Amino acid sequence: MQSEKTLSASQEDYLEAIFHIAREKKVARSKEIAQRLKVGSSSVTGALHALADKNMINYAPYDIITLTSQGEKTGREIIKRHTVLTDFFVKILCIEKEEAEDTACKMEHAV
Helix, strand or coil, X not given: CCCCCCCCHHHHHHHHHHHHHHHHHCCECHHHHHHHHCCCHHHHHHHHHHHHHCCCEECCCCCXXXXXXXXXXXXXXXXXXXXXXXXXXXXXCCCCHHHHHHHHHHHCCCC
């Protein structure tokens, strides 16, 4: 059974998207997350509830979304793994940047 603080791969993707949007705009909105991840609004709503339950985000329906301190810390860790993997694929394995990004995104959850 998954612990309360453990995030699924999908939840990590949502947290990463929220992290990037919040960096650009200070806060995130459901619509922006849906557009970034190319998913439907109902999927976003479910993920936001799950992340709020795990104390990763501050969320209320129809309101802005912000990261909690734990969400900020976890988001940084996810992005660090993604960046390290992408750099490895590009600089060491000489994989094209776009393919390296896609592969890193798939692998970052297992690292």
